Amino acid sequence: MEDKLGDESLETETLTASRPEAKPTSKTKQFIAAIVINFYAFSQGTVIGWLAPTEPLLMSDESPIGGKPLTHENVSWLGSLVCFGAILVIPIASFISNKYSRKMTGYLMALPLIPAWTMMILAQSPSMLYAARFIAGLGCGGGTVSIPQFVHEIAEDSIRGEVGTYIALFFNSGVLFTFIVGSYVSYKVLGYVLLAVTLVYLATFTLVPESPHYLISIGNTAKARQSLEWLRGENNPDVEREIERMTRRARELDGRRSIRDIIKDLTSKGTIKGLIIGIGICANLQLSGVLAVLSYTVNIFKDAGVNMSPYAATIIIASIQIIATYASSVLVDRLGRRILLISSNSLIVVCLGILGGYFYLKQSLDVSGFNWVPLAALSSFVIVVAFGAGSLCFLIISEIFSENVRIVAQTICLVSFWTLMFLVIKLFPTLVNMFGLHGCFWFYASCCGSAILFVYFFVPETKNRSLESILKELNGDKDTEEDNSKKNPSENTNSSKLV
Numbered sequence: 488m489e490d491k492l493g494d495e496s497l498e499t500e501t502l503t504a505s506r507p508e509a510k511p512t513s514k515t516k517q518f519i520a521a522i523v524i525n526f527y528a529f530s531q532g533t534v535i536g537w538l539a540p541t542e543p544l545l546m547s548d549e550s551p552i553g554g555k556p557l558t559h560e561n562v563s564w565l566g567s568l569v570c571f572g573a574i575l576v577i578p579i580a581s582f583i584s585n586k587y588s589r590k591m592t593g594y595l596m597a598l599p600l601i602p603a604w605t606m607m608i609l610a611q612s613p614s615m616l617y618a619a620r621f622i623a624g625l626g627c628g629g630g631t632v633s634i635p636q637f638v639h640e641i642a643e644d645s646i647r648g649e650v651g652t653y654i655a656l657f658f659n660s661g662v663l664f665t666f667i668v669g670s671y672v673s674y675k676v677l678g679y680v681l682l683a684v685t686l687v688y689l690a691t692f693t694l695v696p697e698s699p700h701y702l703i704s705i706g707n708t709a710k711a712r713q714s715l716e717w718l719r720g721e722n723n724p725d726v727e728r729e730i731e732r733m734t735r736r737a738r739e740l741d742g743r744r745s746i747r748d749i750i751k752d753l754t755s756k757g758t759i760k761g762l763i764i765g766i767g768i769c770a771n772l773q774l775s776g777v778l779a780v781l782s783y784t785v786n787i788f789k790d791a792g793v794n795m796s797p798y799a800a801t802i803i804i805a806s807i808q809i810i811a812t813y814a815s816s817v818l819v820d821r822l823g824r825r826i827l828l829i830s831s832n833s834l835i836v837v838c839l840g841i842l843g844g845y846f847y848l849k850q851s852l853d854v855s856g857f858n859w860v861p862l863a864a865l866s867s868f869v870i871v872v873a874f875g876a877g878s879l880c881f882l883i884i885s886e887i888f889s890e891n892v893r894i895v896a897q898t899i900c901l902v903s904f905w906t907l908m909f910l911v912i913k914l915f916p917t918l919v920n921m922f923g924l925h926g927c928f929w930f931y932a933s934c935c936g937s938a939i940l941f942v943y944f945f946v947p948e949t950k951n952r953s954l955e956s957i958l959k960e961l962n963g964d965k966d967t968e969e970d971n972s973k974k975n976p977s978e979n980t981n982s983s984k985l986v
Contacts (some may be wrong), residue, residue, distance in 0.1 A: 493912040513720035514646055520695045520718065521638050521650035526688040527597055528634055531627045532661020533681045534600070537607075538566050538803055539781065540669025541677070551674040553611045561613050563916045570909030571627050571630070572624020574902055577833055580632035581898045589637045589698040597639035597692075600685040608678035613837040626685075631901050636893075640700040641718055641886040644951060645727075647822035651882035655873065656812045662781060663805035670699020702734040702888075703742075740891050752892045755963035761887040764946055765900035768883050771828075771938040772876035773907035777869065779915040781805070787924070788861065800862055805864050811873035811912065823950040824879055828942045831875025835935040838868040843928035850923070876938075880904070886949045889958055 545557045545565075559566075566622070576596070584592040599622045606619035636827075642650045669677050670950050694717070702711035708730065715726045719894065752758060780787065781804075788800045819827060842864045848854055869877075888896040918927050947960050 493560060496582040505731055508812070513718075513723075513923065514643070514775055517646060517718050517722075518650065520641050522657075523632055523652050523691050524593065524641075525620065525653040526691060527630045528654045528657040529664070530597065530600055530681075530685050530688050531630050532658040532663075533602075533665045533684055534569060534627050534661075534915035535621045535658075535778065535781070536662035536665030536805070537669070537677070537681065538562070538775050538797065540666055541674060544674060546798070552613060552616055553744040557613060559916050563913050564578065564617060567909050567913035568617055569624035569627055570905045570912060573628025574624075576625045576628040577632055577901045577905065578898055580629040580746060581894045582633055585894045586638060589633060589640065590692070590695070592629065592633040592688065593637065593692055596633055597626055597685060597689060599623065599629075601682065602679050604682035606683065608682070610676050613852040626896045628694040628845050628901070628905060630814060632897070634656040635881040635885040637695075637698055638899070640698040641695075644953060647737050647886075648818050648824075648882060648950060651713070652812065652819055652878040653883050655878035656809065659808045659812050659873070663809055664907045666798075666805050667804050671804065697829065699729070699963075703730070703737050708734065736890065746827050749892065749895070752889065753895060756963060757958050758888065758892050758896060760801065760945070760961045762896055762899060763898065764887055765884045766903045767938075767941050767945065768828075768876055768880050769900055769904040769943070770907055771832070771935070773831075773871050773911050774870075774931060774934035774938075775876065776839070776911065776915075777872045777877060777929065778908055779911045779927075780868070787865075795862075803862070804865055804869055808877075809875050811870040812878050815878040816876045819875075819879065819882070820950060823948050825942060825946055825948050828875045828879060828938055828946065829895060831871045831877075832935045832942065833877070834871040834931045834937045835868060837849050838871060839932035839935070842868070843925040843932065844926065845925075847925035850925075879930075883946070883949065886946075887957060887961065889954070928960070967971040 492796065542562055546553060546559075546562060547556055548554075550556050580592055580596050583595060587845065603619050603623035603626060606615060606622065611617040612618060635651065638650050638653065639647065664684075665677070665681065668680050671681070696714040697710065699711040699714040699718070702708075702714060711733070712726060712730055715729055719726055719729075723781065822874070843856060843863070845857065846862045856861075884897055884900050918930075922930075947957060949957050
């Protein structure tokens with residue numbers, strides 16, 4: 488017996504010596520790739536953030552749009568037309584991503600931002616500005632398709648949560664950048680600066696290799712291996728294991744390409760639950776009111792009567808949001824998705840309740856001694872949103888669908904996301920006129936209160952779990968859930984109560 492073990496040990500040593508020394512998995516290039524890809528999200532943030540610093544100027548007698556002030560109705564369309572453009576382009580972006588590669592999608596979908604910024608710089612009428620914002624929406628919608636999918640496919644499971652939240656981090660950074668620049672430069676200079684941001688993204692995107700998953704799906708194993716070696720490090724044994732796993736999965740999917748199979752998969756228990764979860768998380772983010780608040784922050788602070796410049800207060804809000812989003816990206820793979828979502832929504836209810844109370848009392852009482860409350864409450868509000876749906880929305884959507892239905896299912900979720908965003912931003916000024924700011928804040932608080940129950944009963948914990956494990960739970964495989972709990976006892980308390 489000892490001789491046999493000795494022979495096996497000698498054989499193992501000989502085989503090991505004959506191979507190149509295996510290098511540990513490198514995550515550095517995965518982080519670099521995720522940062523470059525998410526610079527697209529930074530560009531998206533500049534589009535959404537543009538309205539807040541420019542709105543007071545556009546509505547003044549010194550408006551750069553033909554010298555005529557825009558109305559509240561004009562401004563509401565400037566915010567919402569971005570969403571309308573995004574809704575229309577999402578199915579196109581999904582088709583291009585699936586058919587012609589993730590990198591091509593990243594290039595083509597960002598291109599509309601170039602004519603959009605050019606038109607915003609040159610616009611002399613509201614109609615031209617409308618057209619520019621609609622075209623900008625085409626670029627923004629395409630990014631919500633390409634960024635989460637690309638990042639999900641290049642990152643290994645251990646960092647998937649962290650890099651998956653980068654989309655929110657970079658989006659919020661783009662908003663802050665626009666707030667700061669827009670506070671100090673002219674309308675046209677702001678347009679030129681934001682145009683340059685898009686050009687920088689297009690230039691740096693060439694550094695990132697194509698998704699290895701896509702390359703395997705078209706049968707290009709050699710390039711897939713090169714891509715993985717760039718991402719994971721050369722001579723890494725995990726590369727071959729990943730190639731084998733992706734190849735095996737691609738073969739399985741090839742056998743399920745018919746319309747009948749796709750319809751069957753889309754109507755399966757797991758996919759329907761995934762759609763409910765995905766649309767629910769999108770609704771959670773939009774009905775928190777955070778994007779409406781960010782779009783109209785300057786005017787909200789003017790109405791609140793804060794002692795400092797509304798522009799300075801807006802910059803403080805956006806800065807705090809970025810810090811919170813970064814903290815969320817660090818904590819998401821430590822604490823898990825569910826606990827962040829539940830605690831975030833609970834605190835949102837408190838913050839919005841206080842904000843609503845302040846503006847309600849302001850109608851009949853002198854609250855000048857408490858005009859620090861809006862800044863404190865809004866700062867707290869954006870922090871807790873960033874810890875929850877603000878950073879986790881796209882991450883969770885990218886984690887809960889099988890490959891054979893992911894494109895269609897994510898398209899449905901993203902169309903819902905932008906449709907809700909369109910309605911929230913477009914109707915916010917109208918709702919303020921009808922119910923007051925206090926009514927709007929209380930409505931958003933009630934939506935987040937409902938979201939607590941939704942997350943508790945429906946949303947599974949996906950932290951450090953493989954796609955197969957998540958899908959089995961969504962499909963109601965209780966044996967798998969029990970096995971997973973035994974392997975990961977620390978996650979047992981976060982397990983979902985799916986019905």
